[in-house]
Amino acid sequence: MEINLISDTVTKPTSEMLDAMMAAKVGDDVFKADPTVNALEEKVAELFGKEAALYFPSGTMTNQAAIKLHTNPGDQLICDKYAHVYNYEGGGVSFNSGVSCKLVDGYRGTMTAEQVEHAVNPPDFYHSPLTSLVCIENTTNKGGGACWNFQELERIKSVCEKHKLAYHLDGARLWNALVAKNETARQYGALFDSISVCLSKGLGCPVGSVLVGNKELIGKALRIRKVLGGGMRQAGFLAAAGIYALDNHVERLAEDHKRAQEIGKILEMLSLVKKIEPIETNIIIFEIDEQKTSETAFLEKLKQKGVHIIGMGQGKLRIVTHLDYTDRKHEAFIGLLRKL
Numbered sequence: 511m512e513i514n515l516i517s518d519t520v521t522k523p524t525s526e527m528l529d530a531m532m533a534a535k536v537g538d539d540v541f542k543a544d545p546t547v548n549a550l551e552e553k554v555a556e557l558f559g560k561e562a563a564l565y566f567p568s569g570t571m572t573n574q575a576a577i578k579l580h581t582n583p584g585d586q587l588i589c590d591k592y593a594h595v596y597n598y599e600g601g602g603v604s605f606n607s608g609v610s611c612k613l614v615d616g617y618r619g620t621m622t623a624e625q626v627e628h629a630v631n632p633p634d635f636y637h638s639p640l641t642s643l644v645c646i647e648n649t650t651n652k653g654g655g656a657c658w659n660f661q662e663l664e665r666i667k668s669v670c671e672k673h674k675l676a677y678h679l680d681g682a683r684l685w686n687a688l689v690a691k692n693e694t695a696r697q698y699g700a701l702f703d704s705i706s707v708c709l710s711k712g713l714g715c716p717v718g719s720v721l722v723g724n725k726e727l728i729g730k731a732l733r734i735r736k737v738l739g740g741g742m743r744q745a746g747f748l749a750a751a752g753i754y755a756l757d758n759h760v761e762r763l764a765e766d767h768k769r770a771q772e773i774g775k776i777l778e779m780l781s782l783v784k785k786i787e788p789i790e791t792n793i794i795i796f797e798i799d800e801q802k803t804s805e806t807a808f809l810e811k812l813k814q815k816g817v818h819i820i821g822m823g824q825g826k827l828r829i830v831t832h833l834d835y836t837d838r839k840h841e842a843f844i845g846l847l848r849k850l
């Protein structure tokens with residue numbers, strides 16, 4: 511039995527999801543004439559209490575479009591040093607928008623309002639880039655699935671208002687945070703100017719992300735998406751998977767979180783494991799005791815038993831639980847870990 515825990519993006523559509531996809535009514539979405547894409551956009555906008563939404567092929571493209579919308583070339587955005595927009599989008603911030611990042615040395619990918627305030631360049635000091643945007647990530651990917659304290663997000667919002675900065679949320683994994691912290695999409699919709707969410711992570715869709723915002727912003731986003739090559743034709747087949755996932759795969763994220771906790775408990779007992787980061791959602795980051803075995807030897811040993819996990823660099827290993835990591839697989843993996 512192969513157990514793939516490298517990411518929650520390795521899931522394949524369930525047969526129910528495939529049925530929903532095959533039954534989708536479609537049209538040409540570049541002419542805004544795909545009824546299923548339109549329905550998904552309305553559904554997500556409504557969930558967040560926002561005026562409008564736009565369907566994108568990837569989370570990277572939604573974030574890149576948002577950054578383009580909120581900035582001008584030469585500007586600077588503020589984000590944590592672990593941010594996906596800074597580390598994992600191929601340098602798109604500078605490539606697409608001509609923008610630099612002011613990095614904050616936060617905790618597990620989260621920042622404080624004081625740190626953000628401190629990172630804002632004075633607007634009349636023309637030697638420095640103009641700060642125009644703050645990017646938040648929830649849950650944090652490189653930060654190990656950490657969730658933000660909502661009050662801190664409200665405090666950062668005040669900093670944005672004071673300095674007239676746009677406020678964007680990279681919510682690729684926001685669904686995990688909503689379930690783990692018992693929060694609502696509406697709370698987030700009320701706070702941010704734009705939010706990107708992924709349907710292809712924890713929710714188990716093959717493709718898809720959505721950007722939400724007000725009508726004016728999303729109207730402009732349509733042009734940016736076109737420029738980035740993200741206009742799709744009969745995309746309703748894919749959007750149908752998103753509608754299905756929103757109706758059926760959000761609450762169940764609690765199961766992924768529970769299994770992650772259980773894996774953490776076993777890892778804690780292993781002498782090979784030196785350190786485990788706090789587990790808040792479905793991501794487990796831990797370090798191997800290099801005195802006892804090497805990272806590569808540990809990965810190889812698991813691989814021989816059909817288990818795939820991933821190295822994050824700097825001695826950190828990562829396990830991510832997901833929709834296709836069933837009870838049967840969980841029992842097998844726990845049994846195997848106990849014997850290490």
Ligand SMILES: *Cc1c(COP(=O)(O)O)cnc(C)c1O
Nearest residue numbers: 568569570571594647651680682
């Ligand atoms: C996965 C992810 C993205 C990008 O999504 P893709 O669909 O892979 O482009 C953006 N932000 C975060 C936090 C992510 O985890």
